[in-house]
């Protein structure tokens with residue numbers, strides 16, 4: 666049995682916003698995680714190229730996490746070439762933290778794509794999956810995901826401590842209907858994204874102009 670349980674939160678974070686941060690905070694507390702590690706991805710395998718550059722996204726996550734206890738920035742996905750596959754990230758974290766159980770944190774929208782993820786069966790050997798409820802998404806009961814959930818779903822967070830990997834836990838988080846896409850669209854159309862993301866991130870965006878430029 667692992668000594669501690671760590672949250673692993675990957676994303677494009679283009680930009681990071683309060684939907685990400687509040688979710689991580691609520692899971693940190695509810696699951697008594699030792700920490701939540703934020704891993705901005707380099708090249709996301711399942712979606713379009715991010716708008717802001719990798720160093721810009723890393724810097725935005727950095728300022729958002731500054732002084733926040735229990736939140737850790739991890740740049741390992743940006744150090745690797747090629748697409749950022751979660752399975753490679755988890756293998757690498759497992760090597761660094763062999764005595765820690767890993768909980769891969771995903772929103773429900775991301776979880777619905779799990780059967781298409783690169784080597785997803787290996788992912789559930791390396792980590793638990795913690796699914797955060799997002800507005801407008803429902804827990805699947807049918808298809809391959811319904812089956813995975815029937816086999817692996819834990820109803821109590823304590824069950825994530827008994828084994829090191831392989832459980833799926835769905836946790837409702839405060840529904841903040843914020844997305845990076847919405848923030849980028851607001852900025853591109855000349856509106857202020859104030860109160861949707863940390864002030865320091867907003868300031869960085871207005872200094873760098875990373876979402877105002879036409880791409």
Ligand code: ATP
Pocket residue numbers: 675676677678679683684685688770771772773774775797798799838841842843844845846847
């Ligand atoms: P985009 O609008 O560009 O698709 P996003 O806002 O969904 O971006 P990502 O960086 O792609 O942000 O998301 C990283 C992870 O955070 C994903 O697992 C996603 O489901 C989750 N997430 C994003 N926004 C929220 C939110 N408002 N509440 C809960 N989880 C969220």
